[in-house]
Amino acid sequence: MMDLGPRRMTTEARREQLLAFGRRHFAEHGYEAMSMDAIADRAGVSKGLLYHYFGNQRGFYMETVRSVTDEVIAITEPPAEQPFDQAFRVMVTCFVGYVQEHSAIYAALVRGGLGSDTEVNELLDRVRTTTMSRILERLGIRRPSALSQIAIYGWVSLIENGCAEWTAAGGASPSRLIDFFISAFEPVLEVLQSEQRS
Amino acid sequence: MMDLGPRRMTTEARREQLLAFGRRHFAEHGYEAMSMDAIADRAGVSKGLLYHYFGNQRGFYMETVRSVTDEVIAITEPPAEQPFDQAFRVMVTCFVGYVQEHSAIYAALVRGGLGSDTEVNELLDRVRTTTMSRILERLGIRRPSALSQIAIYGWVSLIENGCAEWTAAGGASPSRLIDFFISAFEPVLEVLQSEQRS
DNA sequence: CGGCATTATTGACGATTCGTCAATAGCCAT
DNA sequence: ATGGCTATTGACGAATCGTCAATAATGCCG
Numbered sequence: 001m002m003d004l005g006p007r008r009m010t011t012e013a014r015r016e017q018l019l020a021f022g023r024r025h026f027a028e029h030g031y032e033a034m035s036m037d038a039i040a041d042r043a044g045v046s047k048g049l050l051y052h053y054f055g056n057q058r059g060f061y062m063e064t065v066r067s068v069t070d071e072v073i074a075i076t077e078p079p080a081e082q083p084f085d086q087a088f089r090v091m092v093t094c095f096v097g098y099v100q101e102h103s104a105i106y107a108a109l110v111r112g113g114l115g116s117d118t119e120v121n122e123l124l125d126r127v128r129t130t131t132m133s134r135i136l137e138r139l140g141i142r143r144p145s146a147l148s149q150i151a152i153y154g155w156v157s158l159i160e161n162g163c164a165e166w167t168a169a170g171g172a173s174p175s176r177l178i179d180f181f182i183s184a185f186e187p188v189l190e191v192l193q194s195e196q197r198s
Numbered sequence: 199m200m201d202l203g204p205r206r207m208t209t210e211a212r213r214e215q216l217l218a219f220g221r222r223h224f225a226e227h228g229y230e231a232m233s234m235d236a237i238a239d240r241a242g243v244s245k246g247l248l249y250h251y252f253g254n255q256r257g258f259y260m261e262t263v264r265s266v267t268d269e270v271i272a273i274t275e276p277p278a279e280q281p282f283d284q285a286f287r288v289m290v291t292c293f294v295g296y297v298q299e300h301s302a303i304y305a306a307l308v309r310g311g312l313g314s315d316t317e318v319n320e321l322l323d324r325v326r327t328t329t330m331s332r333i334l335e336r337l338g339i340r341r342p343s344a345l346s347q348i349a350i351y352g353w354v355s356l357i358e359n360g361c362a363e364w365t366a367a368g369g370a371s372p373s374r375l376i377d378f379f380i381s382a383f384e385p386v387l388e389v390l391q392s393e394q395r396s
Numbered sequence: 397c398g399g400c401a402t403t404a405t406t407g408a409c410g411a412t413t414c415g416t417c418a419a420t421a422g423c424c425a426t
Numbered sequence: 427a428t429g430g431c432t433a434t435t436g437a438c439g440a441a442t443c444g445t446c447a448a449t450a451a452t453g454c455c456g
Contacts, residue, residue: 014404014405035443037443046407047406047407048407049406051444056443056444112310112316112318112319117229117311117312117314121310146367146370149367150363150364150375151378151382157356158355158356162348165348169344181352184352187382206434207433209432234413234414235414244434245436246415247433249414250434250435254414255415
């Protein structure tokens with residue numbers, strides 16, 4: 001349906017091809033909307049091949065999601081040399097840029113448009129906790145209080161869902177969006193500082 | 199397994215009983231972790247009865263989720279007589295209180311611990327958009343800009359996920375949490391005011 | 397070039413689960 | 427009591443999941 005013949009590929013190449021297909025497919029159709037037979041047909045391979053590479057239906061979905069979250073984590077790495085304010089802005093800007101480019105799959109993922117259970121949420125949470133750690137590290141905070149962690153976590157949720165809503169609404173003028181995200185961090189910073197003193 | 203005999207109940211009473219069971223069951227086991235046969239067995243009724251009341255497996259799950267989101271919307275209605283600041287605080291406080299009491303089901307829902315696809319997210323979004331409308335109405339803003347809506351939406355996501363993280367971390371000292379949520383609204387308010395002028 | 401070993405790929409199969417529906421059984425009115 | 431209404435049941439057909447022995451494409455080596 002998609003490929004030409006059942007050409008024999010190397011394991012790695014086939015795997016990458018199937019994951020790329022998975023992103024497109026799940027972004028459009030979601031999880032469990034189609035049977036594995038139908039998915040395999042659309043991908044141009046046999047059902048057995050999908051099971052061979054990913055174990056089961058969920059495995060295919062999970063690996064696809066992981067390929068996205070890993071990419072987000074890699075792209076939002078803040079530059080090491082710059083001072084906090086600049087590095088922070090770069091991080092936010094890169095995140096918004098990524099969502100803008102990959103809005104189909106990522107916005108759907110954040111907004112729960114795709115099937116998201118405990119296991120999927122663990123992958124999304126890895127993005128959030130990684131971002132938290134980077135911020136805390138840059139600020140030199142080694143042992144944040146419970147409230148501090150909740151504050152940062154809440155802010156990360158704000159930019160995630162704000163971005164998702166933004167792309168859904170057309171995705172115009174990212175600069176003002178970024179400015180708002182940064183200003184929204186101010187109350188968080190205040191919590192961090194007051195908690196740090198005590 | 200749960201009930202005594204297959205006593206014949208009124209339609210409404212049976213429905214309420216099954217929904218109450220659904221909350222407990224899905225909070226603990228999630229969606230699609232068990233077959234309908236197993237769920238019916240645990241509920242102490244036949245599988246056919248579940249299908250009779252809710253149409254299909256997803257129907258049972260969706261109705262259960264809806265019973266929760268409807269309750270959240272009802273409980274977070276801000277008092278009409280008081281000025282904005284006070285009404286706003288009451289609303290936030292009620293929300294935190296609800297999450298604290300029903301943390302098992304609601305935190306799981308927000309954090310994606312339960313299966314959440316497009317349809318489920320529509321129900322969760324109804325909570326968010328209702329909160330947005332209430333805030334805008336109280337502030338007398340009739341036609342908010344796109345950025346204004348995104349800002350409020352992001353803030354609502356912040357308190358939702360912040361609460362979920364808070365209960366997961368033990369759920370102590372809600373007053374400081376509430377104070378943070380209210381202070382986190384300040385940047386949103388600035389956006390609303392500046393957008394309103396233009 | 398040709399035959400062989402390796403392994404990527406397939407499709408039919410058994411097991412499980414979804415959702416249906418005719419049959420059953422409890423409750424109320426007369 | 428008894429008869430009608432309807433809440434409730436469980437066996438059935440259809441569809442899907444995941445497995446596995448068979449197949450075929452590729453590369454290697456003589």
